Amino acid sequence: MQIAVSGGKGGTGKSTVATNLAVALRKLGVKLTLADLDVEAPNDHILLGVELANEEPVNQFMPRFDYSKCTKCRKCAEVCEEHAIITMRDGTPFLMPTLCSGCRACEIVCPVPGAILEAFRTIGHTYVTPTPYGFTLVTGRLREGEERSMPLVVEARKRAEKVREGLLMVDTAAGTGNTVSKAIEGSKLLIAVTEPTPLGIHDTELILELGRLMGIPTWVVVNRADLGDIEKVRALAEKYGAQIVAEIPYSENIVKSYVEGKPIALTDYPEAEIFKGLADRVAEFIGGDE
Amino acid sequence: MQIAIASGKGGVGKSTITASLLYLLKDEYSFVAVDADAEAPNLGLLLGVTKWDEEREHLGAKVARINTESCIRCGICYERCPYGCIYIDDEGNYVVNELTCEGCNVCGLVCPVGGTISLEEVRSGVIQKATTKYGFPLISAQLDVGKPESGKLVTDEKEWAKKLMEEKGLEHMIVDSAAGIGCQVIASLGGADVAILIAEPTPASLSDVQRAYKVVQHFREPAYLIINKADINPDFNGLEKWAEREGIPILGRIPYDRAIPESMSMLKPVVEAFPDSKASRAIEGIAETIKEELLG
Ligand code: SF4
Ligand code: SF4
Ligand code: SF4
Ligand code: SF4
Numbered sequence: 001m002q003i004a005v006s007g008g009k010g011g012t013g014k015s016t017v018a019t020n021l022a023v024a025l026r027k028l029g030v031k032l033t034l035a036d037l038d039v040e041a042p043n044d045h046i047l048l049g050v051e052l053a054n055e056e057p058v059n060q061f062m063p064r065f066d067y068s069k070c071t072k073c074r075k076c077a078e079v080c081e082e083h084a085i086i087t088m089r090d091g092t093p094f095l096m097p098t099l100c101s102g103c104r105a106c107e108i109v110c111p112v113p114g115a116i117l118e119a120f121r122t123i124g125h126t127y128v129t130p131t132p133y134g135f136t137l138v139t140g141r142l143r144e145g146e147e148r149s150m151p152l153v154v155e156a157r158k159r160a161e162k163v164r165e166g167l168l169m170v171d172t173a174a175g176t177g178n179t180v181s182k183a184i185e186g187s188k189l190l191i192a193v194t195e196p197t198p199l200g201i202h203d204t205e206l207i208l209e210l211g212r213l214m215g216i217p218t219w220v221v222v223n224r225a226d227l228g229d230i231e232k233v234r235a236l237a238e239k240y241g242a243q244i245v246a247e248i249p250y251s252e253n254i255v256k257s258y259v260e261g262k263p264i265a266l267t268d269y270p271e272a273e274i275f276k277g278l279a280d281r282v283a284e285f286i287g288g289d290e
Numbered sequence: 291m292q293i294a295i296a297s298g299k300g301g302v303g304k305s306t307i308t309a310s311l312l313y314l315l316k317d318e319y320s321f322v323a324v325d326a327d328a329e330a331p332n333l334g335l336l337l338g339v340t341k342w343d344e345e346r347e348h349l350g351a352k353v354a355r356i357n358t359e360s361c362i363r364c365g366i367c368y369e370r371c372p373y374g375c376i377y378i379d380d381e382g383n384y385v386v387n388e389l390t391c392e393g394c395n396v397c398g399l400v401c402p403v404g405g406t407i408s409l410e411e412v413r414s415g416v417i418q419k420a421t422t423k424y425g426f427p428l429i430s431a432q433l434d435v436g437k438p439e440s441g442k443l444v445t446d447e448k449e450w451a452k453k454l455m456e457e458k459g460l461e462h463m464i465v466d467s468a469a470g471i472g473c474q475v476i477a478s479l480g481g482a483d484v485a486i487l488i489a490e491p492t493p494a495s496l497s498d499v500q501r502a503y504k505v506v507q508h509f510r511e512p513a514y515l516i517i518n519k520a521d522i523n524p525d526f527n528g529l530e531k532w533a534e535r536e537g538i539p540i541l542g543r544i545p546y547d548r549a550i551p552e553s554m555s556m557l558k559p560v561v562e563a564f565p566d567s568k569a570s571r572a573i574e575g576i577a578e579t580i581k582e583e584l585l586g
Contacts (some may be wrong), residue, residue: 041298119372178438213389
């Protein structure tokens, strides 16, 4: 089974919840793999205090033109939805690599065999990192200067599928764009981490809407629950048929554990209980499935 | 002059600080503010915007659609979609998942039955313009749920801002850029004269801001750093060390202050809500430096 942890905006504590929930679930005996699919700013390894390991490049197709064969028909440029191919006045195509999404549409339409050759560039990396907590962390990391995170999300998911043991838990990027839906896709449960502040509430609605559109049952974890008007989150959750499953108060202990890269779920602080409670509910939800 | 404010990831106080800086600069300078965090815009809220003067739907995102009538269910599109966005529904129909489709049209090119797959232009979001109660205009965007191309949305937003600068004779554009390092951030930073990076002293924030800085370097823009919640982690000096190594001047340090979350729940810049708080005084100092060093 797969479940996802997401949240409309950045900085709500999504990664804190994902990493601590993973640790707490593992303590309950649930086998799992955690996938950090926030490829533009992956941080789960930092919160878990581990160094990324087993790096593999994500190589993406890009066209290379064999100008001795190319007839300058411009078909490749016309079909490229990313406008990654520009043509000179006489029709000679040129590639602007960072715009290329690697979709191969140009290759498909080129009428001259061999005019488009396969070239690749590394747009990021995936990692498979053992953690001292009894589960493996899979991470996707986009290379700086690369624009498109979708291919990285897809590749990191694939690698996570390959190495997964038991439950697959994904941690997504902030926002509600299509790379977030790609990360969430296939999940049986969406855990939305929100904040009861006016700003957080606006974004909560967006993530609940995404859950609804994708038809995934959604739970809400309210972080920094004492810093705003939780009733508003309750009302929104009700509107979307979602339930609030945990409330985490603003806590210096959590900040400290975050800063030190030591999951709070492993400590004796009272906050650890919240994650244990959440883990119990998740374990119950997934039942004997894993 | 175009100033982009970035952090690499949300949650480090970028928008609060931006709102405060805008508040402090508004009397002496003319500018347009741009909220380029199209997936979670909040500058409008923080600046008390309740109504937008003008709204433009943003078309241009494309998604594929399959006509189930003519589809022969050969599965070629399913195999060839580079991002796995085609699935088979309960009735055995091939269907595009519009919430993940990137609109590349590979499926349309490989489908053997002409006209079965069409690429349709859909709304990807909305761009809005408001006049804030502080007098300066704000342009903001909101990406629709599950849509691609947030970068293009930001590019269009900035174009609108540029036009507004010309029409109204405004001197500056101040862009609150998106989280991450992908297309939205690249669109936010592209064309800026200066980047101001905001980070907090945690390993996670350091890692995020380092990645954002690499994007800044692509554009060869000078960068400055603001350290927020500067006192939450006294044992950590990674940010300072990194800034020194890279030659990034530090514009200032803002201490952790409950006045900030409180001002946020009041939907006001902290320098307006609690001008005497220690955070506000630090931000004022930073605004002075920005005036002297950047805006002249
Ligand atoms: S692979 Fe796709 S995005 Fe890249 S140049 Fe070809 S058509 Fe354009
Ligand atoms: S489609 Fe092929 S032959 Fe035509 S311009 Fe492109 S590379 Fe050259
Ligand atoms: S347009 Fe591209 S991403 Fe969308 S379904 Fe077709 S092949 Fe997949
Ligand atoms: S390639 Fe065309 S005909 Fe074949 S399954 Fe896809 S839509 Fe149907």
